[in-house]
Structure formats: structure tokens, C-alpha cells
Amino acid sequence: QVQLVESGGGSVQAGGSLRLSCAASGYASSSYCMGWFRQAPGKEREGVAVISTGGGYTYYARSVKGRFTVSQDNAKNTLYLQMNSLKPEDTAMYYCAAGSACTLRNLYGYNYWGQGTQVTVSS
DSSP states (O other): OOEEEEEOOEEEETTOOEEEEEEEESSOGGGSEEEEEEEOTTSOOEEEEEEOGGGOOEEEOTTTTTTEEEEEETTTTEEEEEEOSOOGGGOEEEEEEEESOOOSSOGGGEEEEOOOEEEEEEO
16 A cells, blocks of 8 residues: 655744655655645645656756755655745645656646645744
8 A cells, every 4th residue: 555654844934944754655666756745725736846766857846946955765765855944935735746747737647645744934
């Protein structure tokens, strides 16, 4: 059974940092493209960062480029999102996902989703 479990969310002040983790089980995370997505109240879910199968390429939303870094540890079957210089507009529920899409926009290309972890950034 495929399972993705996020952790690492919390409340920080603007300018702070958080590191999200996504532990994958039931399959090898290196077999899929892995991504981080977020959804703020009243807004659609949006792509934040994606890492390609094998980790050769990474893609970022323009709003987070230069502040967020996506990475994966294949030995631990875990995906990470290092978030620096956080802003209040980064406040959202963050989800990790796995699939064949390797895109920030096509959410339907991701077969598996975690339950999410909340990130709240105060000004």
C-alpha cells in the first residue's frame, strides 16, 4: 500500500525557516516524480516544487524560487522541502505527491498524495 506522510510544518515568523519531510512507503520514491503542493484557504492547490525521477531536475514556482529547495534521500525514501525567508503569503497546507507528471501544474498527473502539513507564517 502506497503511503506518503508529511511532517515538519508549524508556525514561524516572517523571515524564518522550516524543513518539511515526506516519508514514502509502499514504493520507491525514486521511481516517480515527487512534488510539493500547497493550498491556502479559499484558493486552489498550486505546485510549489517538483523533483524529477532520479532527482536530476528540479522545478519551482516563481513565487518560491530562490527561497525553497526540494531534495530527496532515496536511501530513506524521503522527500524534503527546505523553506527559507518565509513570507506570510506562504501560509498554507503543504502536500507531497508522487506520480509521472513531473510538472507543477498538472495535479491530475500525481497518483498519490499525503494528508498535508500546515505551515503558518506570521508577520
